[in-house]
Amino acid sequence: MRGLVGYGAYIPYYRLERTRIAGVLGSGGGFGTRSVAAYDEDTTTMAVAAGRAVLAGLAGEGPGGPPDGASVRQLFFATTVPAYADKTNATAVHAALRLPGDALAVDMAGAVRSGVGALVAAAQAPVPAMAVLADIRTGLPGGADERDGGDGAAAFVFAEADHGMPVLAEIVGQGSATAEFLDRWRAPGSAASRVWEERFGEQVYGPLAEAAMADALKQAGLSPGQVDHLVVAGLPARAVSRTVRAAGVRAEAIAGNRVASIGNAGTAQPGILLADVLDRAGPGETVLLVVLADGATALALRTSEALAGHRQPQPVAAQIAAGSTALDYATFLSWRGFLDREPPRRPDPDPVAAPPAQRRADWKFGLVAARCTRCGTRALPPGRVCQQCHAADEMVPEPLAGVPATVTTYTVDRLAYTPSPPVLMVVLDFDGGGRMRCQLTDAAEDEVRIGLRAEMTFRRLGTAAGVHNYFWKARPIRSGPGKDE
Amino acid sequence: MGSHGIRDQVAIVGMGCTAFGEHWDKSTDDLLVESATAAAAAAGVGLADIDAFWLGTMGSGVSGLTLSRPLRLPCKPVTRLENMCATGSESLRNACYAVASGAYDSAMAIGVEKLKDSGFSGLVGSNAPGAGDDGKGETTAPANFSLLAPAYAAKYGVDEAELKDVLTRIAWKNHQNGAKNPRAQFRKEVPKETISKSPLVAGILGIFDCSGVSDGSAAAIVVRAEDAHRYTDRPLYVKALSLAAGPADGLSSPDYDFTTFPEVAASARDAYRQAGITDPRAQLALAEVHDCFTPTELVLMEDLGFAERGQGWKDVLSGRFDLDGDLPVNPDGGLKAFGHPIGASGLRMMFEAWLQLRGEAPEQRAVRTVAEGRTLALTHNLGGGPGECVSFVSVVGTERDA
Numbered sequence: 001m002r003g004l005v006g007y008g009a010y011i012p013y014y015r016l017e018r019t020r021i022a023g024v025l026g027s028g029g030g031f032g033t034r035s036v037a038a039y040d041e042d043t044t045t046m047a048v049a050a051g052r053a054v055l056a057g058l059a060g061e062g063p064g065g066p067p068d069g070a071s072v073r074q075l076f077f078a079t080t081v082p083a084y085a086d087k088t089n090a091t092a093v094h095a096a097l098r099l100p101g102d103a104l105a106v107d108m109a110g111a112v113r114s115g116v117g118a119l120v121a122a123a124q125a126p127v128p129a130m131a132v133l134a135d136i137r138t139g140l141p142g143g144a145d146e147r148d149g150g151d152g153a154a155a156f157v158f159a160e161a162d163h164g165m166p167v168l169a170e171i172v173g174q175g176s177a178t179a180e181f182l183d184r185w186r187a188p189g190s191a192a193s194r195v196w197e198e199r200f201g202e203q204v205y206g207p208l209a210e211a212a213m214a215d216a217l218k219q220a221g222l223s224p225g226q227v228d229h230l231v232v233a234g235l236p237a238r239a240v241s242r243t244v245r246a247a248g249v250r251a252e253a254i255a256g257n258r259v260a261s262i263g264n265a266g267t268a269q270p271g272i273l274l275a276d277v278l279d280r281a282g283p284g285e286t287v288l289l290v291v292l293a294d295g296a297t298a299l300a301l302r303t304s305e306a307l308a309g310h311r312q313p314q315p316v317a318a319q320i321a322a323g324s325t326a327l328d329y330a331t332f333l334s335w336r337g338f339l340d341r342e343p344p345r346r347p348d349p350d351p352v353a354a355p356p357a358q359r360r361a362d363w364k365f366g367l368v369a370a371r372c373t374r375c376g377t378r379a380l381p382p383g384r385v386c387q388q389c390h391a392a393d394e395m396v397p398e399p400l401a402g403v404p405a406t407v408t409t410y411t412v413d414r415l416a417y418t419p420s421p422p423v424l425m426v427v428l429d430f431d432g433g434g435r436m437r438c439q440l441t442d443a444a445e446d447e448v449r450i451g452l453r454a455e456m457t458f459r460r461l462g463t464a465a466g467v468h469n470y471f472w473k474a475r476p477i478r479s480g481p482g483k484d485e
Numbered sequence: 486m487g488s489h490g491i492r493d494q495v496a497i498v499g500m501g502c503t504a505f506g507e508h509w510d511k512s513t514d515d516l517l518v519e520s521a522t523a524a525a526a527a528a529g530v531g532l533a534d535i536d537a538f539w540l541g542t543m544g545s546g547v548s549g550l551t552l553s554r555p556l557r558l559p560c561k562p563v564t565r566l567e568n569m570c571a572t573g574s575e576s577l578r579n580a581c582y583a584v585a586s587g588a589y590d591s592a593m594a595i596g597v598e599k600l601k602d603s604g605f606s607g608l609v610g611s612n613a614p615g616a617g618d619d620g621k622g623e624t625t626a627p628a629n630f631s632l633l634a635p636a637y638a639a640k641y642g643v644d645e646a647e648l649k650d651v652l653t654r655i656a657w658k659n660h661q662n663g664a665k666n667p668r669a670q671f672r673k674e675v676p677k678e679t680i681s682k683s684p685l686v687a688g689i690l691g692i693f694d695c696s697g698v699s700d701g702s703a704a705a706i707v708v709r710a711e712d713a714h715r716y717t718d719r720p721l722y723v724k725a726l727s728l729a730a731g732p733a734d735g736l737s738s739p740d741y742d743f744t745t746f747p748e749v750a751a752s753a754r755d756a757y758r759q760a761g762i763t764d765p766r767a768q769l770a771l772a773e774v775h776d777c778f779t780p781t782e783l784v785l786m787e788d789l790g791f792a793e794r795g796q797g798w799k800d801v802l803s804g805r806f807d808l809d810g811d812l813p814v815n816p817d818g819g820l821k822a823f824g825h826p827i828g829a830s831g832l833r834m835m836f837e838a839w840l841q842l843r844g845e846a847p848e849q850r851a852v853r854t855v856a857e858g859r860t861l862a863l864t865h866n867l868g869g870g871p872g873e874c875v876s877f878v879s880v881v882g883t884e885r886d887a
Contacts, residue, residue, distance in 0.1 A: 350621075352617040353614030356615050356616040359616070379737065408743075409743050410635065410688075415686050416623065427743070434739070436736065437620050
């Protein structure tokens with residue numbers, strides 16, 4: 001039996017309060033909050049965060065150690081906002097998650113529908129496969145897409161039960177409907193999407209969604225009344241509402257869409273909402289996931305007894321609750337590229353050079369340091385001569401991405417080049433040894449202090465000469481294991 | 486194996502130093518010609534009479550041609566070298582060894598930096614192509630050195646406001662001294678309140694906690710000690726030259742606590758041994774140290790043995806290192822007020838020792854320790870930052886005792 005063996009969602013730390021929009025522009029906005037990817041996040045880094053969450057829940061993970069992605073043989077990365085064109089973005093996700101070198105990693109980039117496409121591809125793959133969905137949704141200042149959009153990611157691993165990982169949910173039915181029509185579109189390079197009149201889309205989506213749902217339930221041998229959790233995801237809000245009404249499920253089976261608190265993360269929304277349901281679903285329950293994007297796809301899943309013991313470490317609800325609303329609208333605009341700030345009078349950062357980045361890929365993308373086999377001292381970055389016992393070439397790889405650390409000293413750099421000044425720079429001592437200096441992110445200036453507990457997060461340090469510099473930063477551990485030494 | 490030094494084997498017999506500052510009207514060539522001709526004139530020699538040259542510059546030119554072209558040197562050996570902010574001292578060290586070896590009768594050490602043509606304030610790095618995963622370029626020099634402040638405060642129980650007063654007093658003292666120096670970039674006394682309330686740059690460091698970014702050049706002519714009196718009645722004998730490049734593990738080893746530069750302590754130990762110094766506080770007439778940022782000078786007072794561990798901040802507040810203190814530190818204004826053209830700074834420090842020990846410092850900043858009979862001066866030059874640096878310490882004196 002093939003099925004879902006792991007899931008994880010990532011909601012970025014920052015929230016924009018929608019009232020802040022009208023506060024600046026005089027109109028627009030609304031109520032509630034939307035999630036916002038920080039200036040140092042993109043769809044690739046959020047995909048890594050979601051991927052780390054799903055791997056952390058898989059069997060085989062060592063305590064405090066790195067997630068074990070060794071069994072994953074295929075990776076499908078879906079987004080509408082790829083960090084690169086031409087170059088595959090899934091390779092950075094693959095490297096950061098330390099998936100096997102002989103695994104396939106491909107992008108499914110461009111359209112919102114790629115998200116459900118990646119899910120279906122991973123679910124039907126002949127080998128253990130991961131789907132990662134990530135998106136950053138915005139639009140022109142004051143518009144509905146800016147207000148209602150959201151940023152985030154979700155990841156899922158599907159495998160046969162005999163791979164040693166228990167199946168948490170089985171896909172029991174599936175239906176799709178496809179049609180060519182103009183609902184939402186964006187010319188490559190444009191800052192914002194355009195949409196046709198919503199009532200037009202509502203009228204076209206309606207029959208497509210109903211057909212897909214009917215096919216999925218028929219395959220599963222279920223009636224709508226037997227659905228325990230209905231998730232309808234999609235950017236066309238009117239069509240989504242109509243589909244929820246038309247599904248015919250019990251009222252209590254309709255899952256919340258979280259738009260009021262985190263907005264709609266487009267490509268990633270079906271993944272985030274499915275993860276949210278899996279965070280709380282009981283055994284033997286039926287989940288009907290319907291995705292509206294240039295057609296409709298419906299997936300019916302049945303949960304297993306194993307789900308309760310293998311949920312993601314940080315539930316979606318907890319991630320929503322942990323967000324910060326300290327973000328002001330001007331900062332949001334500058335992060336999204338709608339407000340250019342005067343840079344410091346400093347030289348542009350050096351671009352990343354390809355050969356050193358390739359030579360050091362395990363360190364740069366995977367945060368794999370080295371450990372001396374003679375004396376046990378960790379070396380960050382990995383070197384060949386031990387700084388403690390001076391033994392040469394006695395090192396073994398030492399993965400550190402999952403190891404918590406403590407701030408030993410720090411500074412606030414108001415002069416350094418950053419898209420969001422000031423830079424918070426910390427010197428970190430890892431539990432079990434090893435030190436590195438790096439930036440602290442997802443933190444306010446008054447949070448940094450000696451003794452602060454921190455965890456590592458994969459981020460984009462900057463972009464120079466069109467090359468994104470991906471590396472690791474620290475961020476405060478705000479809850480859960482590792483908060484205290 | 487051992488570090489033996491070349492105590493009293495060579496002497497400095499002529500020095501030159503340009504004014505430091507924003508020399509919009511002068512090129513690297515102009516600065517080099519100015520300091521080289523001044524040094525040659527002081528020694529009473531022509532430039533073409535000097536046998537070999539060591540040119541220190543971090544980024545104002547490559548190869549010996551950077552010096553031989555403007556000076557039109559006739560096929561002389563010219564080495565261009567770099568050792569971060571200790572570059573100027575490194576050129577002196579190499580020139581001294583060349584003369585001590587017997588290879589040359591005379592050599593010039595010269596340092597230069599032209600920082601103000603870049604359009605940026607601060608240093609402009611030229612890193613080797615990298616993977617962007619080692620922190621290089623992610624942080625600025627003031628931020629790097631500001632890491633010392635919270636660590637020092639925490640270790641020795643000094644509260645932040647008190648530490649800020651200590652750092653302010655260091656900047657205030659160096660500006661006081663610089664105000665008496667016509668070659669200094671900043672020649673005005675600055676009130677403590679202006680210093681302490683200046684806009685923050687990094688951590689608790691404000692603009693006035695940072696050294697001046699400037700253009701300048703300085704040069705020294707070195708000969709065998711036994712020949713020195715042919716050039717001048719008052720040579721400066723080289724007592725000790727020590728350089729320490731650390732393992733650069735302070736940012737990767739949890740043993741390092743950001744309250745010291747182990748490289749400085751090592752180079753000071755070595756230099757004191759070479760020079761036969763047992764009590765630097767009582768024996769030195771003055772010290773010129775690398776006050777790139779105010780916390781650096783504080784920590785140096787302890788690493789150089791001028792203050793007990795954890796007590797340096799009290800000695801700063803008591804005025805021990807003032808111009809009229811027990812041990813004047815940076816009587817010329819230091820990097821803080823004199824300015825910091827990278828390749829020139831180490832030789833600029835030596836220039837102050839040259840003036841002070843030989844009684845040529847202007848009366849208003851002449852240290853009384855010389856009049857009281859002390860004959861030794863120390864220069865300390867540092868490149869890099871906390872946890873990973875190179876450190877240079879020299880001792881020079883007017884008496885030849887070996």
